[in-house]
Amino acid sequence: MASSHLIRRSMVNQGHLILLYNTRRASFSSAPKPGKNASHHLSAVIDAAKERKLPPELRGHGSALRSETDIINVAEQRIWQSMKEGQFENLPGKGKPLDLSTNPHADPAEDTLFRILSKNGCAPEWVELNKEIRTQVNKWRFALKKAWANRCNQSDPQWIESAEALKLQMSVINNKVFRYNLIVPFGRQMFGLKWEKEVARLA
Numbered sequence: 001m002a003s004s005h006l007i008r009r010s011m012v013n014q015g016h017l018i019l020l021y022n023t024r025r026a027s028f029s030s031a032p033k034p035g036k037n038a039s040h041h042l043s044a045v046i047d048a049a050k051e052r053k054l055p056p057e058l059r060g061h062g063s064a065l066r067s068e069t070d071i072i073n074v075a076e077q078r079i080w081q082s083m084k085e086g087q088f089e090n091l092p093g094k095g096k097p098l099d100l101s102t103n104p105h106a107d108p109a110e111d112t113l114f115r116i117l118s119k120n121g122c123a124p125e126w127v128e129l130n131k132e133i134r135t136q137v138n139k140w141r142f143a144l145k146k147a148w149a150n151r152c153n154q155s156d157p158q159w160i161e162s163a164e165a166l167k168l169q170m171s172v173i174n175n176k177v178f179r180y181n182l183i184v185p186f187g188r189q190m191f192g193l194k195w196e197k198e199v200a201r202l203a
Helices: 002-030 034-053 068-084 108-119 125-150 157-183 195-202
Strands: none
Touching: 125 157, 125 195, 157 195
16 A cells, blocks of 8 residues: 555656646747847837938838938928028128138038148149049040041041050059049049940940
């Protein structure tokens, strides 16, 4: 009797242990992973921060893609609305020439350097190089147009000779454009010449 009681008690205890193990295992497997939960929370915080930076007109659209054009359109709508409401009337300095002696968006050191150069009748290297490139591009395009108009056909010896000379000049101009793009302030870069594109403009 005693032994059967102990056996039954042992089986009950084992049953409790198995039930407890299965219960905890099920709860653990169904619970969200700490890493995933933290990552989801961080993603939600980042999305909320980005949402606050958007204009009110573009908020609350979930994960819909918003392009730069959408933001530009909102800015233009606000400008036109302000113009209709007359908010640009009677602004300080209206009717007076703009003071361009300083650039509030430029680096203070660069702005000081530019003002010193300007007072002494000089300009930054990239400004002079820009003028030089534009002058050469205009002359080169005029020469290309003239050579193209005087050609008889694509295999005309005179056209082939002129084309080779123009390609060499184009290479010189593009080298200056490359140098210009290295020293010019960001946002003022220019594209070089492409032979096929320039000829296509004349065809």
